[in-house]
Amino acid sequence: MLIDQSQSLQNVAVVGLGKIGLTLAAVFANNGYKVVGADINKEVVTSVNQGKSHVNNEPGLDQLVLHAHKNNTLSATSVTTEAVAHSDIIVVIVPVLVDDQNNVDYQFIDSAVHDIAKGIKKGSLVIFETTLPPGDTKNRFGKKIEELSGLSMEKDFHLAYSPERVYSNRILEDLQNYPKVVGGLNRQSLELASNFYKRALDCNLIEVSSLETAEFSKVAECVYRDVNIALANELAVFAEEKGVNMAEVITASNSQPYSHLHSPGIGVGGHCIPIYPYFFIDKGLDQGLTPMSRQINDNMANYAVSKIEKEIGSLENENVLILGLSYRENVKEPTKSTSLLLIDQLKNKKANLLINDPLFTDSEIQKYGANPLSLEDSFVSEIDVVILQAFHQEYSHLDFSKFSKCKLVLDGRNKLNEHEISQLGIKYKGIGN
Numbered sequence: 077m078l079i080d081q082s083q084s085l086q087n088v089a090v091v092g093l094g095k096i097g098l099t100l101a102a103v104f105a106n107n108g109y110k111v112v113g114a115d116i117n118k119e120v121v122t123s124v125n126q127g128k129s130h131v132n133n134e135p136g137l138d139q140l141v142l143h144a145h146k147n148n149t150l151s152a153t154s155v156t157t158e159a160v161a162h163s164d165i166i167v168v169i170v171p172v173l174v175d176d177q178n179n180v181d182y183q184f185i186d187s188a189v190h191d192i193a194k195g196i197k198k199g200s201l202v203i204f205e206t207t208l209p210p211g212d213t214k215n216r217f218g219k220k221i222e223e224l225s226g227l228s229m230e231k232d233f234h235l236a237y238s239p240e241r242v243y244s245n246r247i248l249e250d251l252q253n254y255p256k257v258v259g260g261l262n263r264q265s266l267e268l269a270s271n272f273y274k275r276a277l278d279c280n281l282i283e284v285s286s287l288e289t290a291e292f293s294k295v296a297e298c299v300y301r302d303v304n305i306a307l308a309n310e311l312a313v314f315a316e317e318k319g320v321n322m323a324e325v326i327t328a329s330n331s332q333p334y335s336h337l338h339s340p341g342i343g344v345g346g347h348c349i350p351i352y353p354y355f356f357i358d359k360g361l362d363q364g365l366t367p368m369s370r371q372i373n374d375n376m377a378n379y380a381v382s383k384i385e386k387e388i389g390s391l392e393n394e395n396v397l398i399l400g401l402s403y404r405e406n407v408k409e410p411t412k413s414t415s416l417l418l419i420d421q422l423k424n425k426k427a428n429l430l431i432n433d434p435l436f437t438d439s440e441i442q443k444y445g446a447n448p449l450s451l452e453d454s455f456v457s458e459i460d461v462v463i464l465q466a467f468h469q470e471y472s473h474l475d476f477s478k479f480s481k482c483k484l485v486l487d488g489r490n491k492l493n494e495h496e497i498s499q500l501g502i503k504y505k506g507i508g509n
């Protein structure tokens with residue numbers, strides 16, 4: 077018998093308690109649902125069961141987790157099958173990545189879906205939130221659940237897709253402010269998912285006509301960003317060639333309402349923008365702006381290194397410090413970070429490579445083949461070149477006078493104080509100036 081009363085759906089399993097999953101679980105648990113989070117990481121499970129968030133720099137999340145814990149509406153387990161077996165709604169937010177050859181890598185989510193299929197009961201609603209190649213919710217995961225559970229998609233369980241579009245560091249705010257795009261396997265799945273989100277997130281909805289439309293819309297957003305950043309990067313490199321300052325150009329051009337030039341930078345990282353274009357490329361969009369933009373953005377690290385060489389010559393045995401292992405500011409996320417491209421480049425140039433990132437431990441940094449360097453260490457006076465890759469808040473008041481031998485600062489995010497740095501006799505170069 078299918079459930080058609082959304083109000084009777086009370087128990088929710090959130091599969092994947094990462095930055096997004098834990099935040100969703102905490103919000104649902106504070107909005108009238110009894111939530112069990114499932115994650116293969118036992119440390120995450122332990123901390124959630126103590127009422128603690130393991131996610132840094134997410135304003136409001138610590139309090140929500142603690143509040144739900146005290147109210148007994150949020151708990152966690154490493155046994156997904158069990159959490160699913162006790163739930164009416166299952167929200168899946170386990171990453172899909174790409175491998176070194178940029179082939180779609182499903183290992184985490186395939187394993188999660190296997191566990192879900194072993195626990196799912198008749199009448200449940202499964203909502204995928206992970207960014208997916210269009211078609212996967214139904215054709216890969218729906219079918220896998222059917223095959224392993226013996227239940228049927230149309231008859232025995234409901235299936236929906238709703239992409240997660242939030243930005244780390246302001247997830248709670250975005251969950252409230254962005255409309256939630258929802259697609260369903262059929263009318264009933266769509267209605268159940270929409271009713272759930274109305275109550276669980278109290279946000280506006282955009283209902284679309286199919287699972288595939290909802291999946292496509294999220295990948296399209298990421299391709300849009302990647303293509304526009306690539307355009308900004310291409311124009312920045314060209315502006316440099318012509319002796320024009322790109323920052324000034326952007327301010328001037330964007331004063332016209334149809335111009336939305338993005339900011340250029342040393343590269344694009346994280347587990348969204350550099351990954352999701354491959355979800356289209358892999359499905360046949362393998363020519364034109366989408367793959368070309370990937371190349372342009374990934375080439376910026378190479379461009380930055382050649383720019384440094386042009387200024388100071390060979391980097392062999394030079395002490396080069398990268399600020400920020402993370403792909404962007406104030407988030408601990410090394411996936412596809414431009415730092416990884418810089419590390420490869422600088423190793424090839426035989427530079428003596430150092431990395432500072434206040435969000436990572438020394439041993440975490442060492443795993444990437446670089447030496448960690450604290451900004452309190454006296455060795456900062458031996459640094460020849462500084463590259464800003466992620467503008468963490470700790471770098472906003474960085475005292476460059478301690479870098480007494482530094483010849484060049486390459487500001488990969490155009491965020492540092494050019495005037496202050498130049499006054500110390502250190503060359504300053506940004507991207508597009």
Ligand SMILES: NC(=O)c1ccc[n+]([C@@H]2O[C@H](COP(=O)([O-])OP(=O)(O)OC[C@H]3O[C@@H](n4cnc5c(N)ncnc54)[C@H](O)[C@@H]3O)[C@@H](O)[C@H]2O)c1
Nearest residue numbers: 092093094095096115116117171184187188206207240244
């Ligand atoms: N982080 C963002 O800024 C962002 C923004 C928009 C959308 N998203 C989407 O959210 C997804 C998750 O992002 P995140 O930042 O929370 O990732 P994350 O890496 O912080 O967390 C993923 C979690 O999944 C868990 N996991 C892995 N395999 C599992 C399995 N088989 N069963 C249960 N749990 C498993 C991991 O242990 C980890 O805790 C992304 O892949 C993307 O599709 C993320």
